[in-house]
Amino acid sequence: MTAPRATRKRTFEIRENLPAPNSAEGALFHYTPDEAAQWTPFRGRTLRNMATKHEIEHSRNGRVIYFTGEQIVALAQRHVVKPFQKPAVARAA
Template sequence: MTAPRAAHKRTPEIRENLPAPTTPEGELFHYTPYEAAQWSPFSGRTLADLIARREIEYVFNGRDNYLTGLQIVALSRRYTVAPFSKPARAKTATAA
């Protein structure tokens, strides 16, 4: 005999038609970690964990944690790796 299975899997609700964080409407819009995941380099669960450990900036409204569009953009820039560029060759002094 096996243990009973859970009736349903809990998935976070994601609102429809969210403004992008880079738009003027999205700069101060409050996104849940799972909504912000589509514009950040992390999953929703990872963002929620980073917020819980207070490793990133977030907005707390007394009950829930949110990220503003500006915070999402700053987070993306923080973890963006620029391509490597080779340094210019140093000129060697020639003996005259």
């Protein structure tokens, strides 16, 4: 006999009218990982795991993980892929 499977999915409440992290108001605003996920290439659970493993900068209030707007912008900038440019070929004289 196996244990019954969980039927309820865990949902997280995302506040409305959040300031953008790159705005003056959002620079020091505290976002939950699920709220920060909309501005990063990661999901909320991934951000939570990375913060727990100390792979990324975060703010912690007891056991609750938060990200400031500055930390979100820095994380997004770290994962920007710039286009490849061929180096100029030097011609022999």
